[in-house]
Amino acid sequence: MTGPAQGRPRIAAVTLVFVVGVALVVLLGAWDLTLGTSHVGLGDLLGLLTGGGDDETLAVLVASRAPRVLAGLLVGTALGVSGAVLQSVARNPLASPDTLAVNAGAYLSVVLAAVVGFSLPFAASGVLAFTGGLLAAGLVLLIARAGAAGPTRLVLAGSATMLALSSVTMLLMILFAQETQGMFAWGEGSIVQSGTTKVTQAAPVVVVAAVVCVLWARRLDVLALGDDTASVLGLDVRRTRVVGVLLAVLLAAVAVTVAGPVGFVGLSAPVIARLVAGRVRGLHQHRALLPLAALAGCAVVLAADVLLRLLVPGRTGAGIPTGVVTTLLGAVLMVWLARRLRDSGSAQVAAVGARPASRRRVAVVLAVLVVALVGALVAAVLLGDRLLLLGDVANWFAGTSGRQVSFVLDQRMPRVMAAVLAGAALGLAGTGVQGVARNPLAEPGLLGITGGAGVAAVLAIVVLPGASIWVVSAAACVGAVLTFGLVYGLSSRRGLSSDRLVLVGIGVSAAATSLITLIVVVTSPWNTTMALTWLSGSTYGRTAAQVWPVAVALVVLVPFLVRHRRDLDVLALDDDLPRVLGVRLERTRFLLLGVTALLTAVSVSAVGVVGFVGLVAPHLARSLVGSSHARVVPVAALLGAVLLSVADTVGRTLLAPVQIPAGLVTSVIGAPYFVYLLWRTRRSL
Structure with missing residues (x-):
C-alpha cells in the first residue's frame, strides 16, 4: 500500500510541472503573437477569435507572427531535446550543440552552399547542415574522449573547433558578400519567418526524432550510471552514444536550417529542466526529462523573443536576431555552472x-x-x-x-x-x-x-x-x-x-x-x-x-x-x-x-x-x-x-x-x- 500511496503524489507533482510548463509556453506564445512591427495588437487578434477581425489582421497573423511563434516552438523543442541528450551522452552539464560546435558546423555548411550558388531545397539543406554538425561534434567528442576528460576539456575542444569553423564562415562571408547577403544577422539565429513552409517541412522530422529520443530514454537512464555499470547491465554503451549523438545532431541541424544557430538554447533548456527535476521526484528519468527540456527550450526562445520586442520595439527590434538574447542568457547560465564546478587540477x-x-x-x-x-x-x-x-x-x-x-x-x-x-x-x-x-x-x-x-x-x-x-x-x-x-x-x-x-x-x-x-x-x-x-x-x-x-x-x-x-x-x-x-x-x-x-x-x-x-x-x-x-x-x-x-x-x-x-x-x-x-x-x- 505504501508504494502506490507514495507514487500518487509523485505523479501529481510531475503532472503539475508539465501543466505549468505548457501554460507558460502558451502564455509566452500568445504574448509573442501580439508583438510586431505592424499596428496589429491584442484587441485585433481577439477580434479574429470572435469573428470581428479584418483581412489585414489575418494576413499579419498568418504570414508573419504565427510562423515566428511556430518557429520558436520548433527550435526550442529541437534544441532542448538535443542539448539534454548530448549532456546525458557526455555526462557533462556543459555539453550542448554550441559547446560541441554542432551549430557552427551546420552553419558553415549552409553558408558554403550559398557561396557555391546552390539553391537547395529544404531537405537537402537539412542534410547538409546535419553532415557539417555531425563532423564537428564527432571531432570534439573524439578530442574530449566523449566528455570523460571533464567539462573544461570538452568546452575547450568545442570552443577551438567552433572558432575555427566560425573563422572559415566569416572568411566566406567577406569574400562572397553578395552571395551571403543577409546571413550575418541570420548567423546569430533568427526565428523570423515569411510563411510556414520551413516550419511545416521541419516539424515531422523534429517530432519523429524527439519521439525516438524518448523511446531511447531507458538506455540513457542506464548510461547515466557509468560505462562499467551500464555494460554489466547489458547495455551496448558505444551504440547508445552513437545513436544519441546522431539524434541530437539531427535535431540541432534542423533547428539551424529553420532559424540559424540560435545560441545556447541547447545548454540552458536542459539545465533548467534538470534544476526542476532536482526538486521534483520522478522527473530525473529521461522519459520525463526530455519532454521537460523541450518545454524549457520553447519557453527560453519565446521569452527571449518577447523580451527583445518589448525592449527594442518596431523595426529595429525585428532586425535583432533572437539568438543574441538567448546567447546572452546562456552565457550567464554557463558562468553560473562554471562557478559550481570543482577544479579538475589543470594546473598540472x-x-x-x-x-x-x-x-x-x-x-x-x-x-x-x-x-x-x-x-x-x-x-x-x-x-x-x-x-x-x-x-x-x-x-x-x-x-x-x-x-x-x-x-x-x-x-x-x-x-x-x-x-x-x-x-x-x-x-x-x-x-x-x-x-x-x-x-x-x-x-x-x-x-x-x-x-x-x-x-x-x-x-x-x-x-x-x-x-x-x-x-x-x-x-x-x-x-x-x-x-x-x-x-x-x-x-x-x-x-x-x-x-x-x-x-x-x-x-x-x-x-x-x-x-x-x-x-x-x-x-x-x-x-x-x-x-x-x-x-x-x-x-x-x-x-x-x-x-x-x-x-x-x-x-x-x-x-x-x-x-x-x-x-x-x-x-x-x-x-x-x-x-x-x-x-x-x-x-x-x-x-x-x-x-x-x-x-x-x-x-x-x-x-x-x-x-x-x-x-x-x-x-x-x-x-x-x-x-x-x-x-x-x-x-x-x-x-x-x-x-x-x-x-x-x-x-x-x-x-x-x-x-x-x-x-x-x-x-x-x-x-x-x-x-x-x-x-x-x-x-x-
Missing part, C-alpha cells in the same frame, strides 16, 4: 611541451626569430595588392619616391607596424595569462578580455562618431580591464581555479560577441562590415595614430613583465610555493592579469579582435626555450609579432586585391594547432 599541465634549453639554444632561437621578423617586415612592406621593390622603399624613406609609390607606402607602413606591434602585445598577453592561470590552453580571447575590449571599442565608435584613436584605445582599455575584473572576480570563488577561469572566460567571450552584434544591428543595421572587421581582426585603413597606443603600452608594460618574470615562474607551479617564498600571491596575480588586459586592449584598438596569437606564441616559446619566463617573454613577443605580420601579409596578398582579415588567417592556423594540443594531451589531461 602548465609545463606541457616545455623542456630545459641551453643558453646556446636560446641565443640561436632569438637570432633566428629576429631574422624571421626582419624577413616578415620586408615581405610585408613589399607584398600586397601592388608589388614594390627595395629601391622603392629606400626612395620613400629618402622622400624621393613617386606619387604612386608614396600613396601605397603611406597606407601600407602603418598596417605593417600595427600587425607587428599588436602581435607582440598579444604574445606577451598570452604569456601572462597562461602563467597565472597555469594552463597552456588559456589565452586572452578565451578569457573574454579580447571580447570585452572589442565591445568597448565598437561602442566608442558608434556613440562618438569621428572619435580619435586615443579615445577608442582608452575605451578598449576600460572594456578590457572591466571584463578582466569580472572574469577574475567570478573565477575566484574559494580561490582562483584554473578551470573556472577558462570556463567563465568562454562564457563572457560569447556574451561579448553577441553584444558586438547587438550594437551594430541596433545602430548600423546595414553596416555589418564594421562588426565583421572587429570580430575578425583587420589592419585595413590603419593610420600611424592607431599604432602609437600599442607602442606606448609595450614600452611601459614590457619592463613590468620582465621585472616579474620570476614571479611568473613561481605562480605557474602552484599556490603554496609563492607564499612560502614571500610572494604576495593575490596582489601579484591581479597585477599581472591587469597588464595582460591592457596589452590585449591596445592590440584590439589597433587591429580588432585577433584570436589564437596569444595561445600559439607562448606555447611555441616554451617548447623552444623552456618554461623560464626570462626566456619565454622575449621569444613569445617575437613569435607573436612574426605570426601576426605573416598573417596580415598573407591576407593582403593571397587573393589581392581582395583582402582577408589577419585575424581570420590566425584563427584558421591557430585553431587547428589548438586542437592538436588537445589531441596530443588527451591522455594526460
Whole structure:
C-alpha cells in the first residue's frame, strides 16, 4: 500500500510541472503573437477569435507572427531535446550543440552552399547542415574522449573547433558578400519567418526524432550510471552514444536550417529542466526529462523573443536576431555552472611541451626569430595588392619616391607596424595569462578580455562618431580591464581555479560577441562590415595614430613583465610555493592579469579582435626555450609579432586585391594547432 500511496503524489507533482510548463509556453506564445512591427495588437487578434477581425489582421497573423511563434516552438523543442541528450551522452552539464560546435558546423555548411550558388531545397539543406554538425561534434567528442576528460576539456575542444569553423564562415562571408547577403544577422539565429513552409517541412522530422529520443530514454537512464555499470547491465554503451549523438545532431541541424544557430538554447533548456527535476521526484528519468527540456527550450526562445520586442520595439527590434538574447542568457547560465564546478587540477599541465634549453639554444632561437621578423617586415612592406621593390622603399624613406609609390607606402607602413606591434602585445598577453592561470590552453580571447575590449571599442565608435584613436584605445582599455575584473572576480570563488577561469572566460567571450552584434544591428543595421572587421581582426585603413597606443603600452608594460618574470615562474607551479617564498600571491596575480588586459586592449584598438596569437606564441616559446619566463617573454613577443605580420601579409596578398582579415588567417592556423594540443594531451589531461 505504501508504494502506490507514495507514487500518487509523485505523479501529481510531475503532472503539475508539465501543466505549468505548457501554460507558460502558451502564455509566452500568445504574448509573442501580439508583438510586431505592424499596428496589429491584442484587441485585433481577439477580434479574429470572435469573428470581428479584418483581412489585414489575418494576413499579419498568418504570414508573419504565427510562423515566428511556430518557429520558436520548433527550435526550442529541437534544441532542448538535443542539448539534454548530448549532456546525458557526455555526462557533462556543459555539453550542448554550441559547446560541441554542432551549430557552427551546420552553419558553415549552409553558408558554403550559398557561396557555391546552390539553391537547395529544404531537405537537402537539412542534410547538409546535419553532415557539417555531425563532423564537428564527432571531432570534439573524439578530442574530449566523449566528455570523460571533464567539462573544461570538452568546452575547450568545442570552443577551438567552433572558432575555427566560425573563422572559415566569416572568411566566406567577406569574400562572397553578395552571395551571403543577409546571413550575418541570420548567423546569430533568427526565428523570423515569411510563411510556414520551413516550419511545416521541419516539424515531422523534429517530432519523429524527439519521439525516438524518448523511446531511447531507458538506455540513457542506464548510461547515466557509468560505462562499467551500464555494460554489466547489458547495455551496448558505444551504440547508445552513437545513436544519441546522431539524434541530437539531427535535431540541432534542423533547428539551424529553420532559424540559424540560435545560441545556447541547447545548454540552458536542459539545465533548467534538470534544476526542476532536482526538486521534483520522478522527473530525473529521461522519459520525463526530455519532454521537460523541450518545454524549457520553447519557453527560453519565446521569452527571449518577447523580451527583445518589448525592449527594442518596431523595426529595429525585428532586425535583432533572437539568438543574441538567448546567447546572452546562456552565457550567464554557463558562468553560473562554471562557478559550481570543482577544479579538475589543470594546473598540472602548465609545463606541457616545455623542456630545459641551453643558453646556446636560446641565443640561436632569438637570432633566428629576429631574422624571421626582419624577413616578415620586408615581405610585408613589399607584398600586397601592388608589388614594390627595395629601391622603392629606400626612395620613400629618402622622400624621393613617386606619387604612386608614396600613396601605397603611406597606407601600407602603418598596417605593417600595427600587425607587428599588436602581435607582440598579444604574445606577451598570452604569456601572462597562461602563467597565472597555469594552463597552456588559456589565452586572452578565451578569457573574454579580447571580447570585452572589442565591445568597448565598437561602442566608442558608434556613440562618438569621428572619435580619435586615443579615445577608442582608452575605451578598449576600460572594456578590457572591466571584463578582466569580472572574469577574475567570478573565477575566484574559494580561490582562483584554473578551470573556472577558462570556463567563465568562454562564457563572457560569447556574451561579448553577441553584444558586438547587438550594437551594430541596433545602430548600423546595414553596416555589418564594421562588426565583421572587429570580430575578425583587420589592419585595413590603419593610420600611424592607431599604432602609437600599442607602442606606448609595450614600452611601459614590457619592463613590468620582465621585472616579474620570476614571479611568473613561481605562480605557474602552484599556490603554496609563492607564499612560502614571500610572494604576495593575490596582489601579484591581479597585477599581472591587469597588464595582460591592457596589452590585449591596445592590440584590439589597433587591429580588432585577433584570436589564437596569444595561445600559439607562448606555447611555441616554451617548447623552444623552456618554461623560464626570462626566456619565454622575449621569444613569445617575437613569435607573436612574426605570426601576426605573416598573417596580415598573407591576407593582403593571397587573393589581392581582395583582402582577408589577419585575424581570420590566425584563427584558421591557430585553431587547428589548438586542437592538436588537445589531441596530443588527451591522455594526460
